[in-house]
Amino acid sequence: MYRLxxxxxxxxxxxxxxxxxxRGAHQRAGLPQLGAGWVGGLGLGLGLGLALGVKLxxxxxxxxxxxxxSDPDPVGPPAExxxxxxxxxxxxxxxxxxxxxxxxxxxxxxxxxxxxxxxxDEVGAPGVVIGVSxxxxxxxxEGLGYADVENRVPCKPETVMRIASISKSLTMVALAxxxxxxxxxxxxxxQHYVPEFPEKEYxxxxxxxxxxxxxxxxxxxxxxEKDMKKVxxxxxxxxxxxxxxxxxxQEKELKEKGGKSNERNDLAKAKVEQDNEARGRNSKPVKKxxxxxxxxxxxxxxxxxxxxxxRLFKNDPLFFKPGSQFLYSTFGYSLLAAIVExxxxxxxxxYMQKIFxxxxxxxxxxxxxxxxxxxxxx
Numbered sequence: 001m002y003r004l005x006x007x008x009x010x011x012x013x014x015x016x017x018x019x020x021x022x023r024g025a026h027q028r029a030g031l032p033q034l035g036a037g038w039v040g041g042l043g044l045g046l047g048l049g050l051a052l053g054v055k056l057x058x059x060x061x062x063x064x065x066x067x068x069x070s071d072p073d074p075v076g077p078p079a080e081x082x083x084x085x086x087x088x089x090x091x092x093x094x095x096x097x098x099x100x101x102x103x104x105x106x107x108x109x110x111x112x113x114x115x116x117x118x119x120x121d122e123v124g125a126p127g128v129v130i131g132v133s134x135x136x137x138x139x140x141x142e143g144l145g146y147a148d149v150e151n152r153v154p155c156k157p158e159t160v161m162r163i164a165s166i167s168k169s170l171t172m173v174a175l176a177x178x179x180x181x182x183x184x185x186x187x188x189x190x191q192h193y194v195p196e197f198p199e200k201e202y203x204x205x206x207x208x209x210x211x212x213x214x215x216x217x218x219x220x221x222x223x224x225e226k227d228m229k230k231v232x233x234x235x236x237x238x239x240x241x242x243x244x245x246x247x248x249x250q251e252k253e254l255k256e257k258g259g260k261s262n263e264r265n266d267l268a269k270a271k272v273e274q275d276n277e278a279r280g281r282n283s284k285p286v287k288k289x290x291x292x293x294x295x296x297x298x299x300x301x302x303x304x305x306x307x308x309x310x311r312l313f314k315n316d317p318l319f320f321k322p323g324s325q326f327l328y329s330t331f332g333y334s335l336l337a338a339i340v341e342x343x344x345x346x347x348x349x350x351y352m353q354k355i356f357x358x359x360x361x362x363x364x365x366x367x368x369x370x371x372x373x374x375x376x377x378x
Contacts, residue, residue, distance in 0.1 A: 023219060088180055109140050120145055127155035147377035158375045162367055168333050172352060184343045186212040190335060193342040197314050197335060202321045211339055212320050214332045220318035221332045258301050306338035306348050
């Protein structure tokens with residue numbers, strides 16, 4: 001269960017809203033940066049940041065003026081005496097110097113900033129960091145709100161934020177690279193790479209869990225305990241509603257066939273309604289006192305490697321036959337991290353750092369409490 005930290009800085013911004021920049025002071029100084037989680041930035045849990053980053057990139061693209069210009073740029077330099085239109089068209093060429101990107105997109109940036117301020121306030125997010133690039137070049141990076149509410153530390157482009165389950169997307173990158181290199185077979189049982197994970201059965205039938213199924217959340221491996229209770233309650237409730245529908249259909253069929261007295265039908269109907277009401281009261285999902293207690297989510301225990309973390313769930317039964325249903329599973333990605341270790345020959349953290357280095361994502365580091373991580377939001 002690894003998670004990341006990252007930051008948007010003025011050096012670079014990759015398409016899709018990811019921002020990576022100057023090597024952090026803790027990295028230059030050689031301070032420890034590995035531990036129990038990962039951290040990353042683009043605020044609002046990064047999910048909103050990524051979505052808005054993509055949206056804004058499209059918006060900003062549409063704001064690029066298409067040459068040759070027919071009118072003065074409203075955000076450009078002061079207007080000068082102009083030659084006749086024909087002369088102006090003839091004088092234009094692809095080599096004509098362009099306005100700085102920040103000025104070309106000034107209006108779109110101002111509108112987007114206002115929008116993000118409103119969204120931040122509506123969802124109650126303390127802060128958000130934005131990074132937008134067009135054609136591979138950064139056009140806007142900024143922090144809004146606070147990185148530390150208690151101490152009134154403002155967000156800035158260098159702010160580092162925890163990205164939580166967006167880390168799963170980065171694990172996918174590692175798996176894709178291993179597959180491209182021929183080091184990973186997506187369709188062999190996971191025991192080929194991680195024999196420590198026991199073979200599984202579902203309803204007495206031996207089943208196979210593969211990397212492909214894990215990636216797609218189709219493996220049947222459970223999620224956090226609290227979430228699984230909720231899933232089980234919803235599943236039981238759906239089964240009850242289906243049974244009620246079947247009983248209602250049977251009752252209608254009896255009426256249509258006839259041969260039964262009205263009195264008998266009425267008694268049967270009353271009994272069905274009474275039973276259904278009782279079952280409904282007993283089976284509907286009910287909020288319990290510990291609904292918001294997610295012990296596994298906030299687990300403080302540390303593991304030396306991904307293999308060790310498997311003991312949290314490896315002996316639990318599958319929730320369904322692999323490939324038959326979808327169930328979002330963080331533990332499924334814990335197993336994928338172990339597969340990355342075995343297929344690559346590196347510790348998961350070390351292999352991810354190699355990828356980040358190649359992508360110039362030098363401010364994306366593992367989340368942990370002990371070392372100093374500069375510009376970290378909290």
